[in-house]
Amino acid sequence: MRRVSPADAQRLGYVACRCGLSGNRQHSLQQYPMIENRTGPQTIEFLTKRVVALGAVQVGQFLVDCETYMSVPQLGVQRTVHVLHNSEQPASVFALLESGSKVVPLIADGLFDLLMMKMTTIYTSKKQTKIESKGPRFEIGDFCVKLGSVTMSQNFKGVLVEVEYRPCVVPASAWELIREFLQGFLGSTVSNQAPQYLQNRMNEIYQPMDTIQQYLEHFGQYRKATGIEILSTKSSKVIANVNVNANTTIGEVKQELHKLKKAANINRQSLRLDAKGKSLSDSETIKSLSLKTGGKLYYKDLGPQIGWKTVFLLEYAGPLVVYLWLYQRPWLFYGNVNTSNFHYIAKCAAGAWSIHYVKRLLETIFVHRFSHATMPLHNLFKNCSYYWLFAMYVAYHTNHPLYTAPSKFQFHIGSIIFVLCELGNLSIHIALRNLRPPGTTVRKVPMPTKNPFTALFLLVSCPNYTYEIGSWIGFTVMTSCLPAGLFTLAGAYQMTVWALGKHKAYKKEFSHYPKNRKAIIPFIL
Missing domain, CATH: 3.10.20.90 (Phosphatidylinositol 3-kinase Catalytic Subunit; Chain A, domain 1)
Structure with a gap:
C-alpha cells in the first residue's frame, strides 16, 4: 500500500478510504489521493456521483470527531487522551490513553465527557486540534458508504471515505470481496493487500474500537501535515x-x-x-x-481598496483639469482681467503642463503594468489632494495678471530640459513595461535598450524618477515660478524615498545586480 507523506497530503490533499461496518462488521482502511486542482467539496461531489451511479441511496449524515487532551507537566510522564465520538454509536464515547508505548482503549457512556471537563487540572485540551469527519451516508445492498469532509478548527484537511460491509465480521473472510468493491468504486488507487492495521487482525472479530483506531490514525496524519x-x-x-x-x-x-x-x-x-x-x-x-x-x-x-489604474487616472486627470480650468477662467481667482495680455510663456507653461499629464494618462492606460492590483482607498484622497492642490497653487501664479516671465534664454533652456526629460521618462516606462510579461508580476534587472535615453540605467536604478525630477526642474526654470520649484522639491523628496527602497530591493533580490549603480542621482545617491 502506497503511503502519502504529510508533505504530499498538505500539498495535494488526500482521501482516506475505509471500508467496514459500525458495530461488529467487516472494516478495512485504504488511502485515495485527491485529484490535483480539485477542492474538497469537488472531490465529495465527484465521489457522490460515482456512488449514486452504482445505485446507492443517501440515508442521512454521519459524524466522527476527536478531541485530544494532554496531561499537565506536574504528572511527570506525558500522557495523551484521545476522546472520539461516532454518530453510528451515539450513546458511546471512545477514549484512547497513550502513555509511552502503551495504548489503553476505553468505551464509556456520555458521562465520560463530563468527567474530562472535571479533570481540567490534570488534562488540558490541545488548542486548535479538534478534528472531525462528517458528510453524507449512502446505502447500496450490503454496503454502507460514508463520504466525510475532514476539518480541524474549521480548516479543511481532506476527505475520508468509509465503506462498511455488513454480513461478515472477520476480515480474512471478506477482504477479497471488499477489495473488488473498493477498486470498482475508487479505482486502481486501492491496494491489493489489506491495510496495515488489519493485517495482524485478519482472523479476529472486528470491533467498533477498530473503526475508532483507524479514524485516529488518519486524524493523526492530518494533524502532522505542515x-x-x-x-x-x-x-x-x-x-x-x-x-x-x-x-x-x-x-x-x-x-x-x-x-x-x-x-x-x-x-x-x-x-x-x-x-x-x-x-x-x-x-x-x-x-x-x-x-x-x-x-x-x-x-x-487594509480596508476598502481601489485599483491602481483608477488611482493613477484620478491623480493625473485632476491636475490637468484644475490647471486648464484656472487657465481658461482666470476671473474665478483674479476678477475681470484681460486674458489677451497673458504672456506667451504662461501659455507655453499651460501647454507643457498639459503635455506632461496627458502623457501620464496615456501611459497609465497603454503602458504601465502594475505589480499590485489595488491600494487602500484612503490613500486616494491623500494622493489626489497632493496633486490637485499643487496644480491649483502653480496655476494661480503662472496665470496671474502680474506674472513676471523669465528671459527668453532661461525659457529656452528650461524648455529643452523639460522636453528631453519627458522623452527620457517615456522611454524608461516603455523599457520597464517590456521587462514584465502581460498578466504577471515578474521582476528582472532593468538594462539599457537600443533607445539612447535608457542608457541612464547604467548609472541609476530608477531613471524614470531621475527624468521626472528633471522635467519639473525644466518646468521651474522655464516659468521662473517659485510654487513650481516647491512642487519639484516635494516630488523629488518622495521619489528619492521610493528610489532608495527599490534600489535596496533590487540588490537584495538579484545577487548579480550591478554594483556601480546608484538609486536616483548618478554617482551621488
Whole structure:
C-alpha cells in the first residue's frame, strides 16, 4: 500500500478510504489521493456521483470527531487522551490513553465527557486540534458508504471515505470481496493487500474500537501535515490554521484565508512576520521566510481598496483639469482681467503642463503594468489632494495678471530640459513595461535598450524618477515660478524615498545586480 507523506497530503490533499461496518462488521482502511486542482467539496461531489451511479441511496449524515487532551507537566510522564465520538454509536464515547508505548482503549457512556471537563487540572485540551469527519451516508445492498469532509478548527484537511460491509465480521473472510468493491468504486488507487492495521487482525472479530483506531490514525496524519497559524495584528488571537508546504507563496496563503472566509478579498490582506512589521510580498514563499511547522503570520485588513489604474487616472486627470480650468477662467481667482495680455510663456507653461499629464494618462492606460492590483482607498484622497492642490497653487501664479516671465534664454533652456526629460521618462516606462510579461508580476534587472535615453540605467536604478525630477526642474526654470520649484522639491523628496527602497530591493533580490549603480542621482545617491 502506497503511503502519502504529510508533505504530499498538505500539498495535494488526500482521501482516506475505509471500508467496514459500525458495530461488529467487516472494516478495512485504504488511502485515495485527491485529484490535483480539485477542492474538497469537488472531490465529495465527484465521489457522490460515482456512488449514486452504482445505485446507492443517501440515508442521512454521519459524524466522527476527536478531541485530544494532554496531561499537565506536574504528572511527570506525558500522557495523551484521545476522546472520539461516532454518530453510528451515539450513546458511546471512545477514549484512547497513550502513555509511552502503551495504548489503553476505553468505551464509556456520555458521562465520560463530563468527567474530562472535571479533570481540567490534570488534562488540558490541545488548542486548535479538534478534528472531525462528517458528510453524507449512502446505502447500496450490503454496503454502507460514508463520504466525510475532514476539518480541524474549521480548516479543511481532506476527505475520508468509509465503506462498511455488513454480513461478515472477520476480515480474512471478506477482504477479497471488499477489495473488488473498493477498486470498482475508487479505482486502481486501492491496494491489493489489506491495510496495515488489519493485517495482524485478519482472523479476529472486528470491533467498533477498530473503526475508532483507524479514524485516529488518519486524524493523526492530518494533524502532522505542515501548517502555520494566522493571528490578528490587533489582538494576537488565532484567526485560522493554514496548511502549507515549503513552496507555498504568501499569495496562496491569502487565497486560502479568503476561501476559508477568515479574511477579506486578497487585495485587502496584509500578512507580516511581526504584528508591527512590513507587509510581505505575495511572491515570497514559506521556505524563503524560514517559517516552520507551527510558525506564525500576522494578518491585517487594509480596508476598502481601489485599483491602481483608477488611482493613477484620478491623480493625473485632476491636475490637468484644475490647471486648464484656472487657465481658461482666470476671473474665478483674479476678477475681470484681460486674458489677451497673458504672456506667451504662461501659455507655453499651460501647454507643457498639459503635455506632461496627458502623457501620464496615456501611459497609465497603454503602458504601465502594475505589480499590485489595488491600494487602500484612503490613500486616494491623500494622493489626489497632493496633486490637485499643487496644480491649483502653480496655476494661480503662472496665470496671474502680474506674472513676471523669465528671459527668453532661461525659457529656452528650461524648455529643452523639460522636453528631453519627458522623452527620457517615456522611454524608461516603455523599457520597464517590456521587462514584465502581460498578466504577471515578474521582476528582472532593468538594462539599457537600443533607445539612447535608457542608457541612464547604467548609472541609476530608477531613471524614470531621475527624468521626472528633471522635467519639473525644466518646468521651474522655464516659468521662473517659485510654487513650481516647491512642487519639484516635494516630488523629488518622495521619489528619492521610493528610489532608495527599490534600489535596496533590487540588490537584495538579484545577487548579480550591478554594483556601480546608484538609486536616483548618478554617482551621488
